[in-house]
Amino acid sequence: MAVPESEQRLAEPLLTELLGELEGWERQGEAITKTYTLKGFKSAMAFADRVAEAATAADHHPDIHIERYKTVRLVLTTHVTKGISQADIDLAKTIDAIGGG
Numbered sequence: 001m002a003v004p005e006s007e008q009r010l011a012e013p014l015l016t017e018l019l020g021e022l023e024g025w026e027r028q029g030e031a032i033t034k035t036y037t038l039k040g041f042k043s044a045m046a047f048a049d050r051v052a053e054a055a056t057a058a059d060h061h062p063d064i065h066i067e068r069y070k071t072v073r074l075v076l077t078t079h080v081t082k083g084i085s086q087a088d089i090d091l092a093k094t095i096d097a098i099g100g101g
Contacts, residue, residue: 006090007060009083018089025092031077032088034095041069047098048072054094060087062095 010018019027025034038044048064051074055061063075076092078085 003080004087006087007078007080007085009078009081009085010089015084018086022089022092023096027084028075030083031075032084032092033073033075034092035067035071035073038070038072041066044070044072050098051095054098055091058087058091058094060091062091 015027019025019032022032022034025032036047038047044066048066051062051064051072060076060078065073065075067073074095076088077083078088
């Protein structure tokens with residue numbers, strides 16, 4: 001099965017450039033991560049649900065962690081290529097547009 005172009009691992013120079021365009025996202029090995037602090041548990045769960053809907057629409061699914069009752073930590077990576085792809089960058093931008101803070 002061929003890997004879609006959007007899920008191909010990004011070359012380091014391009015990855016560095018694209019990460020520079022994302023506010024608050026940090027690279028951790030072969031993933032990018034961001035933590036959002038919300039008003040409370042209900043807001044955190046509602047935000048996580050909106051992220052889940054966007055991820056399902058994009059067919060690209062992050063790890064979603066609800067921590068300390070009001071923080072949501074997201075981890076994006078492309079499992080098929082074991083690295084960071086354009087699909088991760090695109091979903092990060094979509095998540096930022098959803099807003100969580």
